[in-house]
Amino acid sequence: MPQPTDLLFYAFAGLTLLCGFLCVANPLSRNPVTSAMFLVLTIVSMAGLFVLLHAFFLAAVQVLVYAGAVMVLFLFVIMLLDLKEEERRKLRKVTVGLGAVAVAAIAGILAKAVSGAVPFGGDKLVEGGTKPLGRILFTQYLLPFEVLSILLLVAMVGVILLSKKDLK
Amino acid sequence: MNAGLHHYLAVSVLLFSLGLFGVLARRNLIVIYMGLELMLNAANLALVAFSRFNANLDGQVMVFFIITVAAAEVSVGLALIVALYRKRQTAHVEDLTSLKY
Numbered sequence: 001m002p003q004p005t006d007l008l009f010y011a012f013a014g015l016t017l018l019c020g021f022l023c024v025a026n027p028l029s030r031n032p033v034t035s036a037m038f039l040v041l042t043i044v045s046m047a048g049l050f051v052l053l054h055a056f057f058l059a060a061v062q063v064l065v066y067a068g069a070v071m072v073l074f075l076f077v078i079m080l081l082d083l084k085e086e087e088r089r090k091l092r093k094v095t096v097g098l099g100a101v102a103v104a105a106i107a108g109i110l111a112k113a114v115s116g117a118v119p120f121g122g123d124k125l126v127e128g129g130t131k132p133l134g135r136i137l138f139t140q141y142l143l144p145f146e147v148l149s150i151l152l153l154v155a156m157v158g159v160i161l162l163s164k165k166d167l168k
Numbered sequence: 169m170n171a172g173l174h175h176y177l178a179v180s181v182l183l184f185s186l187g188l189f190g191v192l193a194r195r196n197l198i199v200i201y202m203g204l205e206l207m208l209n210a211a212n213l214a215l216v217a218f219s220r221f222n223a224n225l226d227g228q229v230m231v232f233f234i235i236t237v238a239a240a241e242v243s244v245g246l247a248l249i250v251a252l253y254r255k256r257q258t259a260h261v262e263d264l265t266s267l268k269y
Binding site for chain 2: 013017032035052053055057061062065066069073081098100102103106110117118119120124125133136141151152156158163
């Protein structure tokens with residue numbers, strides 16, 4: 001008798017993979033906006049998988065940062081650039097075929113590497129709430145955390161510089 | 169059948185393959201970027217699964233860092249695409265061949 005969490009796992013995993021497929025290789029529409037919408041669905045169902053893994057804080061961050069900020073940025077840029085004529089171009093059969101072969105090879109290597117993985121935590125399972133994550137973030141990982149804030153500042157300055165009309 | 173480490177890793181591998189296929193097969197720069205995001209997310213899923221089943225919180229901290237770096241990466245990349253579009257009026261990789269010849 002399967003447990004409800006397992007049914008939820010299969011539901012979220014199926015939704016993630018289906019929407020991921022429709023994002024990169026939608027047979028009906030080549031419109032980037034459709035891809036972006038399916039990417040949102042992929043990310044939200046992946047947040048569901050994070051909840052099933054008891055990573056509650058990361059699930060919230062995933063929805064806030066990816067489905068919120070990053071997707072707004074994507075849609076903004078898609079609307080900013082007029083990409084109507086991109087839809088009409090045909091995909092090359094050779095490209096798609098060679099791409100599929102390369103992907104199958106790499107997926108095979110990854111599957112072989114992953115199949116040997118054994119959980120060595122025993123029966124212990126970690127809980128990833130805000131409190132334990134915050135504690136480890138502000139003690140053990142304090143330096144990387146601060147470096148990350150500098151990285152965000154650098155990215156912000158870089159983006160402003162890149163999007164200026166004429167550089168002096 | 170209980171959903172264990174291998175189930176999550178299988179989803180992660182499949183999602184990574186989808187992202188890679190998107191990067192290799194599509195020709196629109198923005199959709200290629202979405203493929204990159206899918207690959208990063210697949211890596212995140214694998215890290216969270218390892219973190220949960222190995223009873224160690226370090227993986228989740230790494231995912232937190234990856235999400236932040238991905239946000240910075242997306243903003244810089246999209247700004248580059250906009251700058252490129254302004255100069256060349258295209259966001260299509262086959263039109264960008266000035267380094268090729």
